[in-house]
Amino acid sequence: MSATDDTEARFRAIVDAEFGPQPGGPAPSTEPRDLSSTPASEAAAPAPREAARPGTRDDFSMTAAMDAAVPDDPDEPFVPPRPRPAEMPKGPFLASSLLMSFAVLVFLGAIFGAEVGPLVGWAVGAFLIGLVVALVSLPKDREPLENDGAQV
Structure with a gap:
């Protein structure tokens, strides 16, 4: 051997x-x-090796497997649930959005050559304050899940 x-x-x-x-x-x-x-x-x-005989082993056939496959609900197509309508931003979220938007506009102006001078300091401060306000105002609890899917 x-x-x-x-x-x-x-x-x-x-x-x-x-x-x-x-x-x-x-x-x-x-x-x-x-x-x-x-x-x-x-x-x-x-x-000496035993000669391969037809029918001695089960060969996998993708065509046969696909023909044998049956969908779970062939008569009912998947319809995703309607998402909740977007709400208008209020309070802390609106304030943080405005502060960070101000910072982004100042930095875009600086990139494209506008004279921003002392606004850069204000923009950095506004961005940091807006970020802190946004993180603090995040919800502390979640709605219970209806299924095992992800929740953002």
């Missing part, structure tokens, strides 16, 4: 132990084989 056949036999034994005997090949012997007592010609010659 060559090293390749020995490796294949060990692999087949592992697969058979995990998934049960597999069709398409003989079950391997689990006993270790002592090669020292066998003649050199027999030990060096690979074991």
Whole structure:
């Protein structure tokens, strides 16, 4: 038995132990084989392989699998639920949006060459204050989920 056949036999034994005997090949012997007592010609010659016979193993067919597949609800197409209407921003969210928008406009002006001078300091402060107000005004609790989906 060559090293390749020995490796294949060990692999087949592992697969058979995990998934049960597999069709398409003989079950391997689990006993270790002592090669020292066998003649050199027999030990060096690979074991004859069993010819593959049609119908000895289950071949996967994607076409057959797709034909056998049945959709869950073929008569009812998926209709996503209507999202809640967007609300007009109020209070802290509106203030933080305005402060951060002011900062973005000042920096865009600076990028495109407008003279912004002392507004840069005010823009940095407005952006930081707007960011803090936005983070503090985040909701502390969530609505209960109706399903196992994600909630933002």
